[in-house]
Amino acid sequence: MTEFNAVDPTATWMQIIAILTAAADSPQKTVAGGPDLQSLALGAQIVASRAVALLPIDSDDDLEDLVLEVAASSAVGELIRAAAEAARRYPIDKFPAGAAAVISELDDLVAETEVAS
Secondary structure: OEOOOOOOHHHHHHHHHHHHHHHHOOHHHOHHHHHHHHHHHHHHHHHHHHHHOOOOHHHHHHHOOEOOOOOOOOOHHHHHHHHHHHHOOOOHHHOOOOHHHHHHHHHHHHHHHHHHO
16 A cells, blocks of 8 residues: 555655545535535546556556545545646756646645635
8 A cells, every 4th residue: 555645756646646536526516515626636536647657557546546645535626736736846956757737736726725714
């Protein structure tokens, strides 16, 4: 299993994906959560899928084994911010090729989170 505070950029990238997936799957995104939360959850899902596309082919199974310190029940905005914080652990060039575009989208999603809060 991969620990949340792993020292490996690839493991951190997978953690970002897992956190964004938790945000996308949050029960708070239901109709009662309103369109802002639904939009944020959809954005998290889109960014996560783009991040998954950058992983090496053989890494998909490793995503299932991640242990996260953030609670899946955390608010959607909190999860998105946690993913952005994880993205700052390493310089962009340590992540898979193409990560800069995904991190830029993640930063935009954080900005949307701030507006929706």
